[in-house]
Amino acid sequence: MSLPKHVRLVEVGPRDGLQNEAQPISVADKVRLVDDLTEAGLAYIEVGSFVSPKWVPQMAGSAEVFAGIHQRPGVTYAALAPNLRGFEDALAAGVKEVAVFAAASEAFSQRNINCSISDSLKRFEPIMEAARSHGVRVRGYVSCVLGCPYEGKVSAEQVAPVARALHDMGCYEVSLGDTIGTGTAGETRRLFEVVAAQVPREQLAGHFHDTYGQALANVYASLLEGISVFDSSVAGLGGCPYAKGATGNIASEDVVYLLQGLGIETGIDLDRLIAAGRRISSVLGRDNGSRVARARSAQ
Numbered sequence: 001m002s003l004p005k006h007v008r009l010v011e012v013g014p015r016d017g018l019q020n021e022a023q024p025i026s027v028a029d030k031v032r033l034v035d036d037l038t039e040a041g042l043a044y045i046e047v048g049s050f051v052s053p054k055w056v057p058q059m060a061g062s063a064e065v066f067a068g069i070h071q072r073p074g075v076t077y078a079a080l081a082p083n084l085r086g087f088e089d090a091l092a093a094g095v096k097e098v099a100v101f102a103a104a105s106e107a108f109s110q111r112n113i114n115c116s117i118s119d120s121l122k123r124f125e126p127i128m129e130a131a132r133s134h135g136v137r138v139r140g141y142v143s144c145v146l147g148c149p150y151e152g153k154v155s156a157e158q159v160a161p162v163a164r165a166l167h168d169m170g171c172y173e174v175s176l177g178d179t180i181g182t183g184t185a186g187e188t189r190r191l192f193e194v195v196a197a198q199v200p201r202e203q204l205a206g207h208f209h210d211t212y213g214q215a216l217a218n219v220y221a222s223l224l225e226g227i228s229v230f231d232s233s234v235a236g237l238g239g240c241p242y243a244k245g246a247t248g249n250i251a252s253e254d255v256v257y258l259l260q261g262l263g264i265e266t267g268i269d270l271d272r273l274i275a276a277g278r279r280i281s282s283v284l285g286r287d288n289g290s291r292v293a294r295a296r297s298a299q
């Protein structure tokens with residue numbers, strides 16, 4: 001299979017990245033991050049979550065963040081919604097696209113959203129219905145597609161029915177998440193081979209965390225499988241609250257550098273993206289998780 005000519009990046013740093021930060025981050029800093037990412041040319045930015053603040057305190061101010069950002073026409077600004085309450089809050093905040101999130105492992109589903117996989121899918125049905133009637137697009141996530149912090153190995157055969165259920169209920173795209181970053185390139189290829197028999201590959205995305213340093217290899221393996229949408233996080237922000245030692249998503253800067261080297265178009269300005277990553281890393285007092293950004297600093 002030849003490599004795709006165009007790749008779309010879904011920037012999840014303001015949501016997946018920041019949701020794990022224990023320190024307070026002001027609404028102004030979150031707004032600045034989203035605006036910087038818009039300026040860098042990202043066409044899709046996941047801005048926040050309308051989840052219980054008891055479960056994820058850092059996302060509590062998501063409505064304020066939506067109110068503060070400067071939305072550029074043609075850019076999608078999305079939020080997570082775990083239930084109808086979250087969807088309605090997102091709608092009230094003016095959100096035009098939401099994401100629902102399920103898991104391929106029962107234990108993770110319980111820890112993350114306090115219900116079984118099958119109950120979570122039932123819980124999404126009213127969201128899908130409400131979204132249809134309000135013209136809101138819904139993206140779906142499946143977590144733990146290559147491993148679970150509680151159950152260990154997860155097979156592609158466990159992932160496929162969950163991805164298919166999300167697709168069948170109306171998610172226009174399903175993102176497969178290696179939540180704890182243990183997956184390898186060989187496993188990634190097999191995962192997409194198996195899931196693509198259930199969901200068209202043009203409607204699948206890859207979401208890789210870099211705990212074992214395999215995320216970039218997994219992106220490349222996915223490209224070889226014809227996948228052309230990837231979630232990534234500026235400066236590699238993030239971690240997983242339920243998986244000790246798990247790092248953030250693959251850094252957006254590193255994916256853009258890889259794609260540029262392959263002659264694949266993203267529409268993203270790498271220098272501006274690096275500047276956005278440097279700014280938020282300095283706000284957080286964290287080392288920049290992007291190898292490309294670190295290398296550029298050393299030059």
Ligand SMILES: CC(C)(COP(=O)([O-])OP(=O)([O-])OC[C@H]1O[C@@H](n2cnc3c(N)ncnc32)[C@H](O)[C@@H]1OP(=O)([O-])[O-])[C@@H](O)C(=O)NCCC(=O)NCCSC(=O)C[C@@](C)(O)CC(=O)[O-]
Binds near residue numbers: 051052083113114
């Ligand atoms: C799903 C629930 C709400 C169930 O949580 P629950 O405790 O079973 O829900 P509940 O319906 O019993 O409600 C409990 C309380 O939460 C409130 N509540 C209920 N819903 C909402 C809402 N939408 N917004 C605000 N508040 C809400 C509700 O009002 C009530 O408040 P109380 O009466 O106790 O004061 C909870 O488990 C939750 O919010 N979980 C979110 C977890 C989360 O955000 N995880 C991170 C995102 S997933 C991820 O990062 C993986 C991904 C996507 O990146 C891909 C990958 O890498 O794998």
